[in-house]
Amino acid sequence: MTYDAISLDFYGTLVEEDHAALTSVAQTIAQRAASSTDIPQIMSQWSHLFSAACADSHGPSFRTQKQLELDSLSALLAEHGIDADAHELSAEVFRYWSAPSPFPDAIEFLAKCPIPVFVVSNIDDEFIFAAIAAIGWEFPQVVTSEMAKSYKPRREIFDLALARTKLSPRQILHVGDSYTSDVTGAANVGIDTAWMNRLHKSPNADASVATRTISSFHDLLPLLIQETKTER
Known part of the structure; x- marks a missing residue:
């Protein structure tokens, strides 16, 4: 898809x-x-x-x-x-x-991703914008728990992201490392998910099923590039 x-x-x-x-x-x-x-x-x-x-x-x-x-x-x-x-x-x-340390594969992903990317994070505005500026990244939208007045996996933060981007759930793939906050939270709103499982953890038996599981952005970037080429 x-x-x-x-x-x-x-x-x-x-x-x-x-x-x-x-x-x-x-x-x-x-x-x-x-x-x-x-x-x-x-x-x-x-x-x-x-x-x-x-x-x-x-x-x-x-x-x-x-x-x-x-x-x-x-x-x-x-x-x-x-x-x-x-x-x-x-x-x-x-x-x-x-001033966090970015993953090298994330730097490459953001430089080469063929479609727009935005951030949905459980963090305060002051920290996320300072972090983004410190690294030198830019995003068309940044949605935080402080803006939504709730934390993932609650749906308010995802609903706010959809409203601000003017996209439907089926138009988005959400990528996150927390199975509970990211995979279950996004899935409950109808958003497809890619579980970033860098540490090769096992999901809870009763957890929502991620659309796909990746261990780094190297697993995702080629798929997005190929899908974009196929669509064209």
């Missing part, structure tokens, strides 16, 4: 995730925790707190990702009996959000 545009997740898809920055914070917590713990356990606890906060953050109850980061970290610090400033500990994370 041919598409008129590609919607792209940003962190984990176009640029590397913030794992190193988060691990650094977790290491500090492990060293200062009142009881014995380790970095993987802290990362798991933090992820659970953050994910739960995201799920509850929509509409009138919406909070930015920066605030969710600070709130979940504050809760984590309290759980481990640590008196520390969440803002200070999160500084490295916020710096990375503003």
